Structure formats: structure tokens, C-alpha cells
Amino acid sequence: MKKINLVLLGATGSIGRQTLDVVRRFRDRVNLIGFSVHTNVQAIEAISQEFGASYAVITSDINFKSEDLSILHGEEGLIELVSLPEVDTVLIATLGTIGVYPTLQALKLNKRVLLANKETLVAFGEFVNKIKTGLLIPVDSEHSALFQLLENRKDEVSSIILTASGGPFRNVPEKELKKVRPEDALRHPTWNMGAKITIDSATLMNKGLEVIEAYYLFGFPPDKIEVIIHPQSIIHGMVKLKDNAFMAHMSYPDMRIPIQYALFYPERLQNTSLREVDFLKIGHLDFEAPDFSRFPLLPLAYEALKRGTPYPACMNAANDIAVAAFLQHRIKFTDIYRTVESAFDRCRGKPTTLEDVEQIIKEVKEYAKEFIQQIS
Ligand SMILES: NC(=O)c1ccc[n+]([C@@H]2O[C@H](COP(=O)([O-])OP(=O)(O)OC[C@H]3O[C@@H](n4cnc5c(N)ncnc54)[C@H](OP(=O)(O)O)[C@@H]3O)[C@@H](O)[C@H]2O)c1
Numbered sequence: 553m554k555k556i557n558l559v560l561l562g563a564t565g566s567i568g569r570q571t572l573d574v575v576r577r578f579r580d581r582v583n584l585i586g587f588s589v590h591t592n593v594q595a596i597e598a599i600s601q602e603f604g605a606s607y608a609v610i611t612s613d614i615n616f617k618s619e620d621l622s623i624l625h626g627e628e629g630l631i632e633l634v635s636l637p638e639v640d641t642v643l644i645a646t647l648g649t650i651g652v653y654p655t656l657q658a659l660k661l662n663k664r665v666l667l668a669n670k671e672t673l674v675a676f677g678e679f680v681n682k683i684k685t686g687l688l689i690p691v692d693s694e695h696s697a698l699f700q701l702l703e704n705r706k707d708e709v710s711s712i713i714l715t716a717s718g719g720p721f722r723n724v725p726e727k728e729l730k731k732v733r734p735e736d737a738l739r740h741p742t743w744n745m746g747a748k749i750t751i752d753s754a755t756l757m758n759k760g761l762e763v764i765e766a767y768y769l770f771g772f773p774p775d776k777i778e779v780i781i782h783p784q785s786i787i788h789g790m791v792k793l794k795d796n797a798f799m800a801h802m803s804y805p806d807m808r809i810p811i812q813y814a815l816f817y818p819e820r821l822q823n824t825s826l827r828e829v830d831f832l833k834i835g836h837l838d839f840e841a842p843d844f845s846r847f848p849l850l851p852l853a854y855e856a857l858k859r860g861t862p863y864p865a866c867m868n869a870a871n872d873i874a875v876a877a878f879l880q881h882r883i884k885f886t887d888i889y890r891t892v893e894s895a896f897d898r899c900r901g902k903p904t905t906l907e908d909v910e911q912i913i914k915e916v917k918e919y920a921k922e923f924i925q926q927i928s
Pocket of ligand 1: 561563564568588590593611645647650669670692693743744745746748749807
């Protein structure tokens with residue numbers, strides 16, 4: 553059986569570590585050729601020794617030398633790594649927009665891209681879709697669910713539904729939201745994820761980003777992409793069929809399930825370490841409508857999608873800065889909304905190239921920093 557020759561970008565993060573866990577279980581099926589880290593250079597030797605990788609990319613400017621493996625640097629290093637002829641599969645689990653470069657390069661070279669990084673499609677979805685030749689498989693649990701539900705069935709589907717747990721503040725009244733601290737927001741009720749995405753789950757910005765991602769991945773218009781709050785996080789995605797029947801994808805919230813699915817697609821491998829849903833123990837599944845007034849970044853994401861590029865990129869860039877400031881206790885939780893809304897109002901331009909979008913992102917980030925300076 554041919555082994556998968558994998559590059560894992562963002563190997564030290566939440567998705568990266570869970571991917572290594574899946575690779576550990578299926579060592580006879582996967583060669584880890586190389587990986588990237590940003591700040592956690594201490595992890596390089598351990599990962600390369602355990603998995604026999606020959607290359608590591610450092611995307612920050614931290615210095616690190618190794619006699620055992622080739623060290624590459626920055627965006628160019630990511631592009632060089634995914635371009636190696638022996639690499640056939642690239643999993644992108646870095647934070648931020650840097651993920652777009654290796655994604656585009658791998659797709660151009662007809663390699664399989666397993667995409668966890670949200671920012672790539674949110675900010676550059678139009679450009680990714682224009683050049684897409686290779687196979688792009690989503691890793692995000694909701695999109696993985698929809699990818700599976702839509703396969704060979706797209707013509708039968710009238711709308712798609714993304715579920716959201718509702719985050720830790722699902723039942724917190726509007727006036728209380730001002731007082732919540734980063735420690736409260738980092739306590740996600742069902743998923744264990746990196747800090748940035750956990751805050752985005754608390755504001756429902758994460759669901760907004762996912763609506764935008766779903767648009768670029770599956771091509772449904774915004775009014776055919778619905779969001780339902782489902783606190784148990786058992787159903788990850790649903791499709792409504794033309795005869796009003798629904799199909800749902802269910803599992804316990806565990807990212808190793810969509811990671812494994814993407815890695816071995818179209819094969820579905822047995823893995824007894826992944827827990828089977830115990831429906832009798834769960835007893836019931838609940839659903840509610842998202843509250844657009846307490847969580848205004850979700851309706852704003854729909855608006856961004858309707859307006860098109862560069863609005864999703866503007867929202868995302870301002871949110872990056874606002875979330876970082878909130879995590880540093882510099883602004884209140886609800887100031888994340890204010891920052892993103894203000895940057896959205898100032899979003900301008902008709903970018904025709906990737907570089908144009910990058911320039912807009914740079915300007916929005918500067919604006920968001922100034923805005924935060926004024927309000928904090
Ligand atoms: N966690 C989840 O369950 C989940 C689910 C769906 C989608 N996603 C998406 O997957 C991506 C990764 O999420 P995560 O939760 O795994 O994040 P995370 O735990 O914060 O890890 C981020 C990874 O990216 C690296 N990184 C950080 N800043 C970077 C930069 N500026 N340039 C290049 N690499 C950078 C980190 O390296 P160092 O640790 O070495 O600094 C780490 O390897 C995000 O886009 C997120 O929205 C995550």
C-alpha cells in the first residue's frame with residue numbers, strides 16, 4: 553500500500569498535535585516529510601526524531617540550528633517544503649493568513665490540501681477557487697461533515713446547516729458580556745482548541761468565519777447557509793434535501809475524527825481509540841436559534857459575504873487584533889465587536905490580486921490597533 557507523504561504546517565498547535573496523534577496510530581500509512589513551527593522551536597527535535605521528518609520550517613524569526621534535519625525559514629520555507637516532489641499531501645494548521653501561500657502552491661502542483669486554517673478561505677477564498685486544481689479537503693469539523701454529506705449528493709440539497717455549540721456565553725445576558733474575562737471565554741463547553749479560535753467561539757465570530765468558508769468550499773449562496781445552536785456538539789453539520797428530509801453527521805467533538813477522515817480520504821479507517829457516541833447516555837439533542845443581538849459578529853459575517861471581497865478579509869484582520877488585545881486584558885469582550893464593526897465600516901477597495909488583499913489587511917490591522925489604543 554502506498555504511504556501518504558505528508559507535510560504538516562503548524563505542527564505544535566492544537567490541530568497539529570492532534571494530527572501527530574493520528575499519524576502515530578497509523579505509522580505504517582504515513583511518512584511525515586516535514587513540518588512547521590512558529591515559536592515553539594524546542595519541539596523540533598522531538599517531532600523529527602519521533603516521526604523521522606527531514607525538514608522543519610520556522611515561520612518566526614527565532615534562530616534554531618540542527619545537525620539532524622534541514623531547517624527552512626518563513627513563507628519561502630513553507631513554499632519550498634510543500635513543493636518537494638516527494639510530498640503528496642499538505643495539512644495546513646497554522647494560524648493566520650500565512651497559510652494561503654503553501655495552500656496555493658500545493659494546489660497549483662496538484663497536491664492534496666487538507667485545510668484546517670480558516671483565514672486562507674475567509675480572506676482569499678476567491679483567489680483559492682480561481683486557481684484550484686488539486687483536491688482541497690476541509691478539516692474543520694463542520695465543513696468535514698458537510699463535505700461528507702454533500703459528496704455525490706449536491707444536486708439533491710437545498711440548504712446546508714452548520715451547528716455551533718453557542719460557546720461559554722450562550723446564556724449570559726447582554727449587559728453581563730462586558731464583564732467577562734479571557735479566562736471565562738477560554739473555558740469552551742465542548743471543544744478543546746487553541747486560544748484564538750476559543751475566543752472566536754465565544755463571540756460566534758468563529759461561526760461567521762465558518763459560514764464564509766462554507767460559501768467558498770461548497771458554493772451555496774449565503775441565504776442557503778444556516779447556523780443552528782446545538783449545545784451538545786454532537787451534530788456537526790446537516791443538509792436539507794429537496795424533499796425536506798435532513799441528513800446529519802454526528803460524533804463526539806474530537807478533531808481527530810475529521811483529521812483522520814481528511815488524511816485518508818476517500819478511505820475510512822477503523823480507529824477504536826475514537827469514542828463512539830452513546831445516544832442513550834446523551835438522552836436528547838437540543839437546538840436553538842443564534843442570538844444576533846448578543847453576538848453581532850455572526851450577522852456581520854453574512855453581510856461581509858454579501859458584499860464580497862475584501863469585507864471578509866477586513867473583518868478577519870480586525871478580529872485578529874481585537875482578540876489578541878482581549879487576551880492581553882487590554883479591552884473588554886464586547887470591545888472585540890466594536891473594533892470589528894468599526895473596521896468593517898471603513899473597509900474599502902476592489903482588490904484584484906492577492907497582494908491587494910494583503911495591503912488591505914495590513915491597513916485594517918493598523919486601523920484596529922489605533923482604534924484599540926483610543927478605547928483602552
Ligand atoms: N483547534 C481546533 O479545534 C480547530 C478546529 C477547526 C479549525 N481550526 C483552525 O486551525 C488553525 C489552527 O488552530 P489551532 O487551534 O491549532 O491553533 P493553535 O493551537 O494556536 O496553533 C497554531 C499553530 O500555528 C503556529 N502559528 C502561530 N502563529 C503563526 C504565524 N503567525 N505564522 C505561522 N504559524 C503560526 C503555531 O506555532 P507555535 O506553537 O510554534 O508558535 C502552532 O503550530 C486556525 O486557523 C483555526 O481557526 C482549529
